Amino acid sequence: MNLRRDVFQAIADPTRRAILLLLASQSMTAGAIASNFDTARPTVSKHLQILTECELLKQEQQGREIYYHFNPEKMKEIADFIEPFRKMWNDRFNKLENIMKNQK
Amino acid sequence: MEQRTKVIAEDGKQDLLITREFELPLELLFRAYVEPEIIEQWMGTKVLKLENKKYGGYLFETTNPQGNKFRFNGTIHDFVPNQKITRTFEFENMPFGVQLEFLEFEKLAESTSKLTMHSIYQSVVHRNENLKLPFSFGINAAHNRLQEIVNHLK
Numbered sequence: 646m647n648l649r650r651d652v653f654q655a656i657a658d659p660t661r662r663a664i665l666l667l668l669a670s671q672s673m674t675a676g677a678i679a680s681n682f683d684t685a686r687p688t689v690s691k692h693l694q695i696l697t698e699c700e701l702l703k704q705e706q707q708g709r710e711i712y713y714h715f716n717p718e719k720m721k722e723i724a725d726f727i728e729p730f731r732k733m734w735n736d737r738f739n740k741l742e743n744i745m746k747n748q749k
Numbered sequence: 750m751e752q753r754t755k756v757i758a759e760d761g762k763q764d765l766l767i768t769r770e771f772e773l774p775l776e777l778l779f780r781a782y783v784e785p786e787i788i789e790q791w792m793g794t795k796v797l798k799l800e801n802k803k804y805g806g807y808l809f810e811t812t813n814p815q816g817n818k819f820r821f822n823g824t825i826h827d828f829v830p831n832q833k834i835t836r837t838f839e840f841e842n843m844p845f846g847v848q849l850e851f852l853e854f855e856k857l858a859e860s861t862s863k864l865t866m867h868s869i870y871q872s873v874v875h876r877n878e879n880l881k882l883p884f885s886f887g888i889n890a891a892h893n894r895l896q897e898i899v900n901h902l903k
Binding site: 659726732740741748 | 760773791792874879
């Protein structure tokens with residue numbers, strides 16, 4: 646549960662969503678990512694740390710540089726997350742429908 | 750197959766759209782939202798108060814198998830029979846706060862109708878906490894089953 650909460654908080658932030666969009670097409674170093682934002686570099690580092698902690702990003706060492714990769718599997722988990730909520734309402738509405746059909 | 754209940758929760762937005770098409774005439778669908786005995790059946794809750802009118806309010810109470818009570822309440826801002834209900838909704842002591850709900854009831858054909866429920870939350874975080882609700886309930890249910898099994902073993 647804690648991990649899921651983190652994922653949701655991670656994508657609730659506009660800068661972090663922009664980072665994810667940026668990395669969806671290519672892997673980049675922290676410096677290259679930061680150069681896309683007006684935000685101070687330590688702030689971008691903090692965002693990268695949060696995204697990495699909840700596994701939306703993965704780090705890979707290439708020589709002296711650390712590259713950040715987007716993790717699509719984790720993103721899919723977020724989409725799947727809505728399904729139980731939808732199912733809860735669907736079950737509830739099915740019940741409503743059955744009850745009202747008997748009212749006729 | 751197309752889903753009859755749809756939930757639209759866009760990333761980074763603090764609202765939620767739920768739509769559902771019913772095999773029920775509009776009037777029957779609307780009754781399911783205004784008659785306490787019927788609400789009690791499909792929501793699995795007790796209706797302590799329900800004033801279906803502008804400036805009215807409602808209070809529901811649900812008791813889980815452990816005997817814990819959960820309360821839901823709100824104020825009704827607009828009430829137009831067979832058309833719409835505008836109200837606030839609060840699941841008390843939950844981390845998702847108070848929502849503003851716009852319920853719209855539409856006739857599709859003689860025997861079919863549609864409900865559109867638009868909920869607005871205080872923030873994106875509040876909305877996402879609500880989306881997580883079935884997970885925490887699922888975990889509780891699993892926990893309860895486990896407890897039952899353990900009790901049997903005693």
